[in-house]
Amino acid sequence: MKLYTVPLAPNPMRVTLYIAEREALGCTVDIERVIVNTLKGRHREEAHLARNPWGTLPVLELESGAFITESLSIIEYLEAIVAGPGLLPEDPEGMAVARNIERTVEMRIALDLGRYVHCQKSPLGLPQDPVRAAELAERIQPGFDWVNKLLGDGRPFLSGQAPGLADCTLAAFLQFMRFTETDLLGSRELLRRWDKSYRHREAVSDLFMV
Numbered sequence: 001m002k003l004y005t006v007p008l009a010p011n012p013m014r015v016t017l018y019i020a021e022r023e024a025l026g027c028t029v030d031i032e033r034v035i036v037n038t039l040k041g042r043h044r045e046e047a048h049l050a051r052n053p054w055g056t057l058p059v060l061e062l063e064s065g066a067f068i069t070e071s072l073s074i075i076e077y078l079e080a081i082v083a084g085p086g087l088l089p090e091d092p093e094g095m096a097v098a099r100n101i102e103r104t105v106e107m108r109i110a111l112d113l114g115r116y117v118h119c120q121k122s123p124l125g126l127p128q129d130p131v132r133a134a135e136l137a138e139r140i141q142p143g144f145d146w147v148n149k150l151l152g153d154g155r156p157f158l159s160g161q162a163p164g165l166a167d168c169t170l171a172a173f174l175q176f177m178r179f180t181e182t183d184l185l186g187s188r189e190l191l192r193r194w195d196k197s198y199r200h201r202e203a204v205s206d207l208f209m210v
Ligand SMILES: N[C@@H](CCC(=O)N[C@@H](CS)C(=O)NCC(=O)O)C(=O)O
Pocket: 009, 010, 011, 012, 038, 043, 055, 056, 057, 058, 069, 070, 071, 072
């Protein structure tokens, strides 16, 4: 398997975090990584468009020659095929709840946070748009409130007692937010504590800028 990726971009990062979490659990994730340099526009070149017509990263190339072009689908594929302990609970209810938390984080926070970063200070050099950035920042606030409340029962990770898919998604996008040198977390202490403790864990700390 080959993973086409780029360091620090949020969707590739959530897959990178997922792999690091599985490895920390003792699993062997046998993947060759190939960097596609988005700063040089390599993701818009024919070679990458042949893998993914949307030109985005990450992309997982399977031994069969198939390409998986959505980060969550890549994670779910690895969850299914890599032997050993996974990040999703095995019981149907636990699995549904964990997936629900991850989907909520993506739909209510990550999508707009990614757009916010590009309006505020795009690593890809997209034009700044302070008005839209302010609108997006506002739209994300209920999502952050929701996560802060979720952590109110003392759980160390977003879906419970162990790292899960939602932690990978949120941590990857909060790192992306830090490119802008702005902080949208406000006075949500539980969210701040989770953010700090998640990224300072040995399993993943080397993958973060700070
Ligand atoms: N829904 C896709 C989104 C992928 C995506 O937007 N990737 C970004 C990097 S985080 C990208 O490749 N952006 C370059 C572009 O759109 O030109 C996923 O979850 O993998």
